[in-house]
Amino acid sequence: MTKHSTIFRKFLVSYLIILIIPSIAGFVSYRTSIEVTQSVSIENGVTQLERSKEILERRMAEVEGFTRQLALNPDLNTLMNEKIEGDKENVYGIWNVMRQVMPFSQTNDFLQNYFIYLSNYDVILSQGSAYFRPEHYYDNFRYNDMSLAEWKSTVLDQHHGSEIMPLRPFTNNTKQTSVVTYMQSLPLDSFSGTSPATVVVIIDEENISSLLSGLEERYGGWTHISDAQGNTVSLHGIDEKAALLLSRDASFDPAKVSQFYNNDLVITIHSDKNDWVYQAGIPRHVLMENANQIRTMTWLVTGAALLLGLLAGLLLAYRNSVPINRLLGVMKEHFGKEGITGRNEFDFLQGNISRMITSNRHLENELNRQLPLVRDGFLKRLIAGEFQSGEEIAAAAAQADAHFQSQQGFVGMLRINGYSGMDSVEILNELTAARLIVKQMLLELGSDFLMTDLGSDRIVAICPATREENEFEEKTEREIITDTFEKLIELAYRDYKIHLTASFGELFQTLLEVSHSSEQAKQTMDYADYDNKQSIVWFGDSHLETATYYYPLDIEQRLISTIRAGDREEAGRMVQSVIEKNTDNRQLSIEMKQQLVGELKGTLLKLLDQKAFLESELQLTLKNQIVSVQASNPAAVIQEEIIAIVDALCGVISSKKSHAHIQIVEEIKQFIAVSYGDPELTLYRISENSERPEKYISQLFKEVTDTNISDYLEMVRIEHASELLRTNAYTVDEIAERVGYNSAHSFRRAFKRVMGIAPSSYRQSIKI
Secondary structure, three states, rough: OOOHHHHHHHHHHHHHHHHHHHHHHHHHHHHHHHHHHHHHHHHHHHHHHHHHHHHHHHHHHHHHHHHHHHHHHHHHHHHHEEEEEEEOOOHHHHHHHHHHHHHHOOOHHOOOOEEEEEEOEEEEEEOEEEEEEHOOOHHHEEOOOHHHHHHHHHOOOOOOOEEEEEEEEEEEOOOEEEEEEEEEEOOOOOOOOOEEEEEEEEEEEHHHHOOOHHHHHHHHOEEEEEEOOOOEEEEOOOOOHHHHHHOOOOOOOOOOEEEEEEOOEEEEOOOOOOOOOEEEEHHHHHHHHHHHHHHHHHHHHHHHHHHHHHHHHHOOOOOHHHHHHHHHHHHHHHHOOOOOOOHHHHHHHHHHHHHHHHHHHHHHHHHHHHHHHHHHHHHHHHOOOOOHOOOHHHHHHHHHHOOOOOOEEEEEEEEEEOOOOOOOHHHHHHHHHHHHHHHHHHOOOOOOOOOHHHHHHHEEEEEEEEOOOOHHOOOHHHHHHHHHHHHHHHHHHHHHHHEEEEEEEEEEEOOHHHHHHHHHHHHHHHHHHHOOOOOOOHHHHOOOOOOOOOOOHHHHHHHHHHHHOOOOOHHHHHHHHHHHHHHHHOOOOOHHHHHHHHHHHHHHHHHOOOHHHOOOOHHHHHHHHHHOOOOOOHHHHHHHHHHHHHHHHHHHHHHHHHHHHHHHHHHHHHHHHOOOOOOOOOOOHHHHHHHOOOHHHHHHHHHOOOHHHHHHHHHHHHHHHHHHHHOOOOOHHHHHEEEEOOOOHHHHHHHHHHHOOOOHHHHHHOOO
């Protein structure tokens, strides 16, 4: 009893004494955390704002570069300098220029809306359209605060030299938005008067705001950009009036990088290129969040430590400590700790393991809660055609827990009829309930379709094939799907008086074609509105045969993206699909066949003009092969020739990727060879040096060398340790420190794991 009482008293007294230290330290940490949090937030905010500024300036520089490329375009210069004779117009020249400049909008979202005004023709060229009367363009795209006459005199008839018009309200067809306008007169060496041509780039304010969205998402604050004259370029999370009051407030110093204003920490930076001012506001309560958590955790840990200390004292006094010693022995083995101080080790085990379990449970619950949203987002991206390869789809599907029984199937669209043009709150609530009912009924019919909403009155369903690939029959699959949707339409009307119309696209052979089948389903739905009384309509039944060839723009873009990704199999399959659709279902005239082959050759020539192929030794050979494809050859020969060219293009991409990967791995090896002695050398440090994500370099290193980075680092350290052990210049502990190990114990374990014997035994074997 005396022994037990002494142990209990010592344990209790030591805990009470130690308890005072974390309480004081917690209070000091809480006070210090305020300043630290503010400084870290300011640093992170400035860094993120600077990064957004650099991206915005780079995008604006690309817009300026776009106008310079137009200035060098020979066809555009020909149009600008042509003298019009009577009503004769160079329609082919205008079409040719439109075709040449159209791809620019795919490289920069700032170039999604632009036009070229030719003063001699009084014509406006935009993406996909030519307006031979500017008034027609103004009807669809106009500034809300500028009349037609003001627009002509201010934008079209004046000379512009890299001018930027501040933020203005703008109507894009029926969409109301705000835009910043960049204007440049052509040629570039003109200085005054009326210019032959004017390039106008209309930049949606949403595109500018998206570059600053990281600050808003992270801190929940606001951002504001103004030009040198104080005119607003972009704002989000703050209104125009509040921004104006801020700039005019005498207590606010615009020269300071960071300062508190009202309840916000305001970060201000200035652009050296165009004198724009970037401002971001971070709410004070966000800055204090981490500090408040520290205060709460301090009291919680203090109270828990007192209870755990009393319980541990009783257990240590009246029971043996074998289970605790075993746990501490395991921790000592894994972390290389030479001594045991009792309480600290117990706190480490008890506190961190329970915290880990709590965190894992919280993370699991949060992931389960977010899973439906992730799945819905994945389906929307799949339908919109945002994926570039099958591997990307497979990875995203696994993340969203979306399973496809087959790579083949159909895309269907369900529309709830009777609500067209009605958008009141009551109607939207009714449509939401109707969509939920329809999706639930479809699931109860035993279908495994993947569904997502499209607008307020439509549901898109991806219907994978229900049979194995060797048993697949398109006609049978269509009958199964038709029967299912006929039952759905009948039950929906009978039980809930919901009137549905269903439309379906053609069969998709891979998941990359889901977006195309979805677009066909949408077209079929539009067709059903005015030319069909049936409740279920298939694309093949509503499609009108035409004398033109099949090669839509989305197929061309997907083919380009697939070749850029180096996917030979998918690119070849797409070429084969295009040829088959133009030969099996169409009887093309000689002229149409020539145009189709010309379009395919044009697609391949576009790729050759890109940097990845310009630097290749095969560029000239591939160009000659593309040019040599003759439309007079049979379709099978043309298909074989184009697939061979596509295969060669993918080979160039794969070769460049392989070379780049090997180079990155060599850089990692060189960095490890120099820094292996640093005990803080981690995967994070290596990724920071490589300027690439940790997961990326880890997978890349494994693919190239078939070895994990951690194993390679350990091997390098052990090799250098072996060289030092061959001499008597250093002890084992000194060698462990020199090759980057925090303790001699962990070094001995690693050396024995790699070499099979202990370091001391290895040194003895060398002496023998």
